[in-house]
Every structure is written in C-alpha cells, then in structure tokens.
Amino acid sequence: MSLKHGLLGLLNYGSMTGYELDKAFKDSLNFFWQAQTSQIYRELNAMEKLGWLTSEVIFQTNKPNKKQYSITPVGRSELKNWLNKDIPDNEFQIRSVFLMKLFFSGERSFDESVIMLKNYKNNCMDAMASLYGTNSLIELYQPYVDKTHKAVYWKLTADFGKSYFKMCLDWADRTIKTLEESL
Amino acid sequence: MSLKHGLLGLLNYGSMTGYELDKAFKDSLNFFWQAQTSQIYRELNAMEKLGWLTSEVIFQTNKPNKKQYSITPVGRSELKNWLNKDIPDNEFQIRSVFLMKLFFSGERSFDESVIMLKNYKNNCMDAMASLYGTNSLIELYQPYVDKTHKAVYWKLTADFGKSYFKMCLDWADRTIKTLEESL
DNA sequence: TGGGTCATGTAACCTGTTACATGATTAG
DNA sequence: CTAATCATGTAACAGGTTACATGACCCA
Numbered sequence: 001m002s003l004k005h006g007l008l009g010l011l012n013y014g015s016m017t018g019y020e021l022d023k024a025f026k027d028s029l030n031f032f033w034q035a036q037t038s039q040i041y042r043e044l045n046a047m048e049k050l051g052w053l054t055s056e057v058i059f060q061t062n063k064p065n066k067k068q069y070s071i072t073p074v075g076r077s078e079l080k081n082w083l084n085k086d087i088p089d090n091e092f093q094i095r096s097v098f099l100m101k102l103f104f105s106g107e108r109s110f111d112e113s114v115i116m117l118k119n120y121k122n123n124c125m126d127a128m129a130s131l132y133g134t135n136s137l138i139e140l141y142q143p144y145v146d147k148t149h150k151a152v153y154w155k156l157t158a159d160f161g162k163s164y165f166k167m168c169l170d171w172a173d174r175t176i177k178t179l180e181e182s183l
Numbered sequence: 184m185s186l187k188h189g190l191l192g193l194l195n196y197g198s199m200t201g202y203e204l205d206k207a208f209k210d211s212l213n214f215f216w217q218a219q220t221s222q223i224y225r226e227l228n229a230m231e232k233l234g235w236l237t238s239e240v241i242f243q244t245n246k247p248n249k250k251q252y253s254i255t256p257v258g259r260s261e262l263k264n265w266l267n268k269d270i271p272d273n274e275f276q277i278r279s280v281f282l283m284k285l286f287f288s289g290e291r292s293f294d295e296s297v298i299m300l301k302n303y304k305n306n307c308m309d310a311m312a313s314l315y316g317t318n319s320l321i322e323l324y325q326p327y328v329d330k331t332h333k334a335v336y337w338k339l340t341a342d343f344g345k346s347y348f349k350m351c352l353d354w355a356d357r358t359i360k361t362l363e364e365s366l
Numbered sequence: 367t368g369g370g371t372c373a374t375g376t377a378a379c380c381t382g383t384t385a386c387a388t389g390a391t392t393a394g
Numbered sequence: 395c396t397a398a399t400c401a402t403g404t405a406a407c408a409g410g411t412t413a414c415a416t417g418a419c420c421c422a
Contacts, residue, residue, distance in 0.1 A: 002280045003381080009287040019401050032282035034273065039382065041403055062391065064401045083284055083291050087299075090217065091280045092306045094347070097185045097270055099215035099340045104192040106333030108266050113336075116270075123275045150289030152365060153296075156358050157282045164277065167350040175339050182335060186409080202373050222410065224375055245419065247373045 001082075003035050004043050008052060008071060008079045013145055015070040017058075018044055027137050028154065031130075031161055044069055052078055110183065114176060121172045128165040134158045184265075186218050187226055191235060191254060191262045196328055198253040200241075201227055210320050211337065214313075214344055227252055235261055293366065297359060304355045311348040317341045 006029050010021055021044070022037050035043075047053045052075030055067050071079075098120060105113040138154050145151060189212050193204055204227070205220050218226075230236045235258030238250050254262075281303060288296040321337050328334060 001380090002283055005287075006283055009283075009290070012287075012290065017401075018403090029283060029286065032277050032279045032286075034276055034278065034382090036383065038384085038403070043381095045403095060400095063399095064388095064390075066401060079287070080290065083287060084295055086302070087280055087284065089306065092303075092310065093217055094215050094344070095217065095278070096215045097274045099343060100185055100189055100192075100212060101266055101270065102343075103212065103215075103336055103340050104188075104195075104262070104266060105336045106328070107192070107195065107263065112267055119269070120275075123272065127275065145289070149365070152361075153286055153288045156361065157286050159358070160282060160285075160354055161277070163350050163354045164347075167346050171343055171346045175342070178335075178339065182332070184408085200373080201375090217410090219411065221375070221412090226409095228375095243372095246371095247416095247418075249373060 002033060003039065004047055004052075005079060005082045006033055006035075007040065007043060007047065008075055008082075011053065011069055011071040012076060012079055015068050017066040017068050019066065021069070024141075028141065031134070032157060047075070051075075110179060114179060117172050117176050117179075121169055124165045124168045124172070128162060128169075131158050131161045131165070185216060186222065187230055187235075188262060188265045189216055189218075190223065190226060190230065191258055191265075194236065194252055194254040195259060195262055198251050200249040200251050202249065204252070207324075211324065214317070215340060230258070234258075293362060297362060300355050300359050300362075304352055307348045307351045307355070311345060311352075314341050314344045314348070 006025065007021060010016065010024050010028075016024065018041050022040050025035060025040065044053065044055075048055055048069070052072060053069045054072055055069050058066050058068055060066065098116075101116060102113070105116075134154075135158075138151050138158075142151050189208065190204060193199065193207050193211070199207065201224050205223050208218060208223065227236065227238075231238055231252070235255060236252045237255055238252050241249050241251055243249065281299075284299060285296070288299075317337075318341075321334050321341075325334050
C-alpha cells in the first residue's frame with residue numbers, strides 16, 4: 001500500500017486536488033514510484049472512505065469545478081505509522097524484465113543481445129539526464145514544504161538514482177566487452 | 184507478461200512439473216523476478232490454454248501423481264518473439280518503498296531515518312551474500328542447459344546484482360554521513 | 367511424533383494498466 | 395485552427411498477494 005502513503009505524504013504538505021496531486025506526484029515521487037492518473041483518483045476515493053482524507057468541492061467559473069482533498073488527523077497518524085514500520089524484505093527485491101531477457105539470451109544471437117544492451121544504455125542515460133533536472137524542481141517546490149531541510153531527503157533519493165544509473169552504465173559497458181571477448 | 188516468459192524459458196531447457204519449475208525458478212530467476220507457487224500453477228494453466236505448453240500426467244506410487252509440462256513449437260516461437268521485442272521504457276523504472284520512505288523522512292526523527300538506512304544496509308549485505316552463492320547453483324544447473332555457454336548470461340545477471348548491491352551500500356554510507364553532518 | 371519433502375491447487379482480494387469519455391478555455 | 399491545460403472520472407482486464415486445503419511418505 002505505498003501509493004496511498006505517497007499521496008498521504010504529499011497531502012501532508014498541503015491540501016490539493018486530484019489534478020494537482022497527479023502533477024506533484026509526477027514531479028517528485030515518479031522516479032521511484034509510478035501511478036496512472038486514473039489510479040490516483042481511485043485511491044483518493046478509497047482513502048476518503050478510510051477516513052484519511054476529507055474533500056471539499058470548490059466551484060469555479062470558466063473552469064471545471066474541482067475537489068480539494070485535505071489530510072485528517074487519522075491520515076497523519078497513518079503516515080507516521082507507515083514511516084516507522086519495518087519494510088518487509090521482499091520490498092528490496094529487484095524486478096527487471098531486462099535482466100530476465102539477458103538471462104535467456106543464450107537463445108538468440110550475440111548481435112541481438114548487444115543491441116539490447118545498447119538500448120539499455122540509452123535508457124539509463126535518459127533517466128540520468130532527467131534526474132539532473134530534478135534540482136530545479138526541488139527549488140520550485142521548496143516553498144511549499146514548510147521546513148526547508150526536508151528537501152535534503154529529496155536530494156538523497158535523487159542521488160540514489162544518479163548512482164544507480166551510473167552503476168548500470170558501467171556494468172553494461174563491462175558486459176558488452178565480456179560478450180565481445182567470449183566470441 | 185514476464186512470468187509466463189520466464190517459465191517458458193525454463194521449460195525450453197527441458198520438460199518439468201509445476202513443482203520442479205517452482206524450485207528452478209526460485210534457484211535462478213528469483214533474484215530479478217518473484218512469483219508465488221500458486222501463481223506459477225495458475226500461469227501454467229493459462230499457458231496451456233494459449234497452446235504454449237502441453238501437459239502429461241505421470242502416475243506414481245508412494246508419491247502424489249504429477250503433471251509434466253513441455254514447451255510446444257508455438258511456445259518456442261513465442262519465447263523468441265518476446266526476446267527480440269523491444270522493452271517498453273517504463274520497464275526500466277525503479278519502484279522502491281524504501282526510497283519513498285526516505286523521501287518523506289523529514290516527517291520523522293533523524294534517528295529513525297538512520298535506523299532505516301542501517302536496516303537497508305543489512306538487507307543489501309544479505310542479498311549480496313546470496314548472490315555469491317549462485318556460482319555453485321550455476322554449476323549445479325549447467326548440465327541441464329544444453330549449450331554450456333548459456334551459463335555466461337546467468338553470470339552476467341548475477342554480476343549486475345553484485346554491482347547493484349555494492350552501489351547501494353556505498354550510497355547508504357554516504358547518505359548516513361550526509362545526515363550526520365546536517366545535524 | 368513432529369517436521370520436511372513431494373505435489374497441486376482454489377478463492378478472494380489488492381494493485382496496476384489500458385482504453386475510453388467529456389468539454390470548456392486559452393495561447394500560439 | 396489546433397494543441398495544451400484544466401478537471402474528473404468509469405470499466406474492464408491483467409497480474410500479483412495472501413490465506414487456505416489436502417494428504418502421504420520419510421527421517422530423526
């Protein structure tokens with residue numbers, strides 16, 4: 001149940017509509033968690049039923065009406081609880097279609113494997129580039145987060161990403177060499 | 184649809200029962216893909232309906248009967264097809280409850296964050312240790328894989344894991360230091 | 367006599383994905 | 395005129411998780 005808690009964490013910074021949450025989510029948590037817009041709306045409904053949120057309809061002229069969600073005390077204590085609960089071991093596991101394909105690459109040609117690895121490198125480079133762009137996002141959102149030092153944690157997650165993709169690129173280079181030498 | 188293809192890949196090495204597949208899966212693919220036993224049985228049924236597999240009941244005395252699955256030509260071509268199909272971009276994304284908690288760690292104390300990071304390090308060390316154990320598994324399974332060089336790809340995926348967990352440990356050390364200095 | 371191995375599942379549930387629907391306003 | 399932004403969803407499906415069920419054999 002992490003998507004719910006991610007939304008809870010964002011609403012803890014301030015009340016927002018589903019639409020705004022969707023954008024905030026995609027600007028911040030998206031690098032380590034993904035969610036479809038439709039899923040966000042569904043979860044917000046469920047969370048309201050759980051009593052974690054309340055909603056208020058805001059009428060607008062010239063624009064569609066909107067529904068603003070606010071975190072409740074119950075929601076806030078749920079967030080703290082979740083934060084301090086141990087993460088189960090299986091949450092640390094890797095899930096990678098890419099590695100699964102590599103595992104079975106004995107079933108195809110050397111060239112096809114190398115093409116996949118080169119595509120992989122391109123993906124990593126793109127992901128890394130977008131992480132270097134988060135610095136400006138962090139500054140953009142900083143005023144909305146009450147205590148400034150909280151942004152430190154955002155930066156730490158971004159650092160993880162940078163280290164991760166760098167490691168992937170290095171590994172891919174070594175792997176391509178290993179394959180070339182095994183010919 | 185990667186679990187189906189993982190099972191297909193294993194059955195491509197030789198016919199097996201659900202029970203044997205479950206064990207082979209957990210000995211090999213488990214580091215980058217996870218599946219419950221019940222899910223494996225369910226998927227085998229679905230794959231048979233798709234015509235990717237055939238099954239044959241083997242009667243046994245003193246032991247429960249078993250059902251052996253064999254890959255069909257359709258299944259084999261599905262496997263090759265899947266291997267050479269491009270991996271969609273979203274398959275490269277990270278999903279990490281751990282990073283989500285770190286992101287929101289401004290909501291809790293410094294000590295609690297550090298405890299989480301130390302737990303994380305322990306998890307990484309365990310995972311790394313179990314990867315160093317795969318070498319013997321690779322040798323164990325090698326006779327079952329027709330062409331010996333296929334084990335190269337298994338080793339490459341294990342190398343990824345080792346690099347990954349090493350990177351995680353280094354990052355966690357740096358992160359703990361950063362947090363200590365920010366006090 | 368208790369726990370591990372062998373062997374196969376069902377049912378309910380939760381989460382995530384894909385496709386679709388609507389419709390006004392505003393900036394280039 | 396056309397694309398983006400604002401704003402909220404529903405429905406169907408796919409995939410993964412959890413809990414439960416059964417029962418014999420074998421070894422310590």
